[in-house]
Amino acid sequence: MKFVDEAFIDISAGDGGNGCVSFRHEKYKEFGGPDGGDGGRGGHVYAVADENLNTLVDYRYSRRHDAKRGQHGMGSDMFGAAGDDITLNMPVGTIISDADTGEVLFELLEAGQVITIAKGGDGGFGNLRFKSAINRAPRQKTPGFPGERRNLKLELKVLADVGLLGMPNAGKSTFITAVSNARPKIADYPFTTLHPNLGVVRVAPEQSFVVADIPGLIEGASEGAGLGHLFLRHLQRTRLLLHVVDIAPFDEGVDPVEQAKAIVSELKKYDADLYNKPRWVVLNKLDMVPVEEREAKVKDFVKRFKWKGPVYEISALTREGCEPLIRKIYEHVHNQQLSEQAPKEVDPRFVGGEDSELDMTDPRFASYDPE
Incomplete structure (x- = not known):
């Protein structure tokens, strides 16, 4: 359909x-x-x-x-x-x-x-x-x-807890297939995802969250290039964004750091609120990097990308690193749900009682008339 x-x-x-x-x-x-x-x-x-x-x-x-x-x-x-x-x-x-x-x-x-x-x-x-x-x-x-x-x-606007961002062929569809019940189209050419896909990730029998995969973004997306900009609205209700990066691109001339920066730039141009959402970097296709080179390659990416947030290394194809990642995601989503449900703190100055001291110079009392 x-x-x-x-x-x-x-x-x-x-x-x-x-x-x-x-x-x-x-x-x-x-x-x-x-x-x-x-x-x-x-x-x-x-x-x-x-x-x-x-x-x-x-x-x-x-x-x-x-x-x-x-x-x-x-x-x-x-x-x-x-x-x-x-x-x-x-x-x-x-x-x-x-x-x-x-x-x-x-x-x-x-x-x-x-x-x-x-x-x-x-x-x-x-x-x-x-x-x-x-x-x-x-x-x-x-x-x-x-x-x-x-x-x-x-x-x-789809209701999802987690949204996936990334360039075409970054492995987002493979990741959502590996961790959820979603079965999007997967192929070895870009733009295989043409519309958002939702998947339910089950961490335990009664612990789950929903992840959304949208078509890959390309440079110039905020001006209408590609398909991804049409579906960025579906990420506005998410609690967490996963920025999926292809750490081992097939073309030698492609720099993962430049691709990651392009995605961040397009996100900022599209919507400042979306840009300011919690965002984690997920370095995918680790299976394409020799074991002895992985640590150096990851450190080089983080240094040049100037990223200070969470970084996770996975292989969506072999599912290496996926299990710890989804547990961390669930903890984050669950904690946010609890904070949203928690009662708002009440300013003790407004509780009342003989010992309450109100600062009548506070601007909130500008229209207060004691008479």
């Missing part, structure tokens, strides 16, 4: 049904009074986060989605039926924004999450509603209210 992570749709909730003007007509009951019912409400449009979907391709070719309008009111005190609602299934991680203003309206972050993206219009009042002691034969009614209409932009 073609991977699509962006789509535009037009949605319309149903209009409310009109109210009815009617009077009771029964034998031997003259002046039976008003009996016009209200119109039914229009159908709503819902969005549901479906964990079985991983692309927005359904909405690339089906842009128009309209809910049914409410039924009009009728005589004999009969109210109109509500219009049928419609439900749009979308992948988890979908961002729904206004296509005209760019304002983000909703985010689907949990499987099964249901949100109302367009409300149906309320039904109009029938003349039964206007009956009073001084108006016994009302002929008033109101039309139904229109349903909401929106032009929406759908954008998918």
Whole structure:
């Protein structure tokens, strides 16, 4: 299936049904009074986060989605039926924004999450509603209210804990195959990965994390070169980036340090927040380097790359070094999850009590009025 992570749709909730003007007509009951019912409400449009979907391709070719309008009111005190609602299934991680203003309206972050993206219009009042002691034969009614209409932009950002960065043929797909249940295409030519791949890495029966592999970046990606820039958005929700570097490139004229610097430069140009995420360097294809030369080659790379963060040496093909790496990744991801769930610290000055001392010169008290 073609991977699509962006789509535009037009949605319309149903209009409310009109109210009815009617009077009771029964034998031997003259002046039976008003009996016009209200119109039914229009159908709503819902969005549901479906964990079985991983692309927005359904909405690339089906842009128009309209809910049914409410039924009009009728005589004999009969109210109109509500219009049928419609439900749009979308992948988890979908961002729904206004296509005209760019304002983000909703985010689907949990499987099964249901949100109302367009409300149906309320039904109009029938003349039964206007009956009073001084108006016994009302002929008033109101039309139904229109349903909401929106032009929406759908954008998918996959939910992953770890993202893989690197040049084409750096071995990212081989790595995600070695450590997870993902089975991306692997070949001996660049750009074999054409869309993001997600894999679940299981460290223990109840310990796992999700890793995302995107197409390789090349120099000039932030200006549109290659495919990787189209999918960098999928790394914005990750907790850790793994910068995979081919330590033993096939072409002798290729310098791993220059390639690594090019990736970092493109990342910084694309998104400063993404650049500032925790990032580890993973030197891959260690099996292509003679054992006696490995230590010197790694030290030379770290020195010239001027890297002070974590560095891991692996061979995704032989799985050498992969097990310790995924355990370290799990520890990092787990600790971040715990820190995100931890309660925020409270400033003791605001706890109260007789011994609490408040500095009233603090700018936060600028608008404080003791009276």
